[in-house]
Amino acid sequence: MDEGRIxxxxxxxxxxxxxxxxxxPGYVTPWEQTPDWEREAAxxxxxxxxxxxxxxxxxxxxxxxEQRGRFVATCWIAQIHxxxxxxxPGYVxxxxxxxxxxxxxxxxxxxxxxxxxxRR
Numbered sequence: 001m002d003e004g005r006i007x008x009x010x011x012x013x014x015x016x017x018x019x020x021x022x023x024x025p026g027y028v029t030p031w032e033q034t035p036d037w038e039r040e041a042a043x044x045x046x047x048x049x050x051x052x053x054x055x056x057x058x059x060x061x062x063x064x065x066e067q068r069g070r071f072v073a074t075c076w077i078a079q080i081h082x083x084x085x086x087x088x089p090g091y092v093x094x095x096x097x098x099x100x101x102x103x104x105x106x107x108x109x110x111x112x113x114x115x116x117x118x119r120r
C-alpha cells in the first residue's frame with residue numbers, strides 16, 4: 001500500500017475517532033474520490049514520514065505523541081503552501097492553533113505510517 005493511501009485512510013479513521021460530532025463530508029471522502037492535489041500532497045507527506053522513520057533508524061518510536069503529530073502537521077503545511085497560492089489561515093495553522101481532534105489525528109497518521117514501515 002502506498003503512503004498516500006495510508007495517510008488518507010489514517011486521516012479518515014482519526015477523524016471518525018476524534019472529531020466531535022459529525023465531520024464534514026470532505027473530511028471522510030474516500031481515497032478514490034479525494035481531489036488529485038490532495039492525494040499528491042498526502043503521498044508526499046506519507047513518504048516524508050516514512051523516510052524520517054527510516055533515516056532515524058527506528059528511533060522515532062521514542063518521540064512523544066505530540067512530536068509525531070507535529071511532524072505530520074508541519075509537512076502538511078508545507079504541502080499546502082506548495083499547492084495553494086493563498087491558503088485559508090486554518091489550512092496552515094500552527095500546531096498550537098489546531099483543534100485537539102486534528103492533533104490526535106495527525107499523530108495517528110504518523111503511527112499508521114510507522115506500522116506500515118515495520119511490515120516492509
